[in-house]
Amino acid sequence: KQEVTQIPAALSVPEGENLVLNCSFTDSAIYNLQWFRQDPGKGLTSLLLIQSSQREQTSGRLNASLDKSSGRSTLYIAASQPGDSATYLCAVRRLDNAGNMLTFGGGTRLMVKP
Amino acid sequence: DARVTQTPRDKVTEMGQEVTMRCQPILGHNTVFWYRQTMMQGLELLAYFRNRAPLDDSGMPKDRFSAEMPDATLATLKIQPSEPRDSAVYFCASGVLAGGETQYFGPGTRLLVL
Numbered sequence: 562k563q564e565v566t567q568i569p570a571a572l573s574v575p576e577g578e579n580l581v582l583n584c585s586f587t588d589s590a591i592y593n594l595q596w597f598r599q600d601p602g603k604g605l606t607s608l609l610l611i612q613s614s615q616r617e618q619t620s621g622r623l624n625a626s627l628d629k630s631s632g633r634s635t636l637y638i639a640a641s642q643p644g645d646s647a648t649y650l651c652a653v654r655r656l657d658n659a660g661n662m663l664t665f666g667g668g669t670r671l672m673v674k675p
Numbered sequence: 676d677a678r679v680t681q682t683p684r685d686k687v688t689e690m691g692q693e694v695t696m697r698c699q700p701i702l703g704h705n706t707v708f709w710y711r712q713t714m715m716q717g718l719e720l721l722a723y724f725r726n727r728a729p730l731d732d733s734g735m736p737k738d739r740f741s742a743e744m745p746d747a748t749l750a751t752l753k754i755q756p757s758e759p760r761d762s763a764v765y766f767c768a769s770g771v772l773a774g775g776e777t778q779y780f781g782p783g784t785r786l787l788v789l
Contacts, residue, residue, distance in 0.1 A: 595777055604679075604766055604780035605718075650718065662708075662731070663778065665718040 563588045565653055567666035574641055575674050582636040582669045584651035589629050592654040596625050596636050599648045599668070608649075609636070613656070641673045677701045679781035681767050687787045693755040696784045698767030699748055707750045708778060709735075709742055710766040718766075724750065757788045 564587045574580055584594070593612045597605040609618045609625040611634070617626040624637040634651055648670045652663040680699045688694055700707050709721040722732035727744040735742065739758070744750045754761055764785050768778040 597780075602783075602785075604782045605768075606780070607777040610777055662720060662723065667717045 563591075563653060563655060563664045565651060565664050565666035567649075567651060567669050569669060570667065571670040571672075573672045573674065576641060576643060578641050578673075579637070579639050580641055580671075582638070582649050582651075582671070584634040584636070584666055586632045586634075586653050586664075588653075588655075589632050590656040591629065592656050594625075594627055594634050594651060594653050595663070596623075596634075597650045597652065599650060601647075605650065638671075641671075643673050643675050646672050677779075679767055679769050679779050681765075681781040681784050683784060684782065685785045685787075687789065688757055689789050690758055691756045692788075693753065694757045694761075694786060694788075696752045696765050696767075696786070698750040698752075698769075698781055700750060700767070700769030701779055702748070704769035704771055704779070706770045706778075707744060708768040708770075709750070709752050710768065711763045712766060712783070713763045721752070721765075757786075759788045762786055762788050 566585045568583045591613055595610045596608045598608050599605050609620055611618045611627045622639040627634045648668045650665050650668045652665045654663050682697045706725050708723040710718050711721055712718045721735040722742040723730055724744050739754055741753045764783045766783045767781045770778040
């Protein structure tokens with residue numbers, strides 16, 4: 562059974578810092594991996610999706626990497642801003658691609674202080 | 676701007692009452708998911724449908740939960756009878772089965788069972 566772990570569970574940084582969020586998964590037979598953002602009281606918004614054949618994806622100040630063989634992914638946020646404060650979740654989709662089912666990590670709650 | 680809608684946004688009810696949550700997926704999406712999010716368990720998949728047919732509901736307590744898609748524009752999740760441990764945020768998400776596309780999440784229904 563796939564298990565997804567995110568470290569740290571919570572993180573507080575001053576504005577302007579670069580930071581890294583970590584995600585690990587136990588079964589490397591994945592179809593893709595996604596990073597989502599969740600604001601308080603809201604649903605999830607997809608930030609980056611990395612296919613299993615890719616090593617990284619970039620969108621603005623965000624960069625996500627994937628090392629499938631070691632079961633790890635990182636989300637790098639450059640020059641953090643207070644507006645980045647949210648919970649970040651990673652999710653993996655299994656290789657058989659059955660129904661687009663995702664397994665989620667517990668999330669990292671990020672606070673960026675002005 | 677197409678988005679998944681869910682009603683109600685908030686629901687407070689007493690133990691033993693029936694609760695029905697509704698979801699309108701994005702037009703053209705053929706896969707619909709129901710998730711439950713709690714502080715303790717994180718985000719868990721309850722059930723999902725492809726082309727309105729239920730494919731997997733193994734994450735759902737079947738004695739009290741039921742999920743249906745009466746038509747392509749409506750998915751429902753029903754709890755009868757509700758219990759305090761059902762208190763959580765219930766998310767609906769929709770997507771396209773083919774390819775590696777992401778799922779699009781609704782804003783969630785926050786349920787409190789007293």
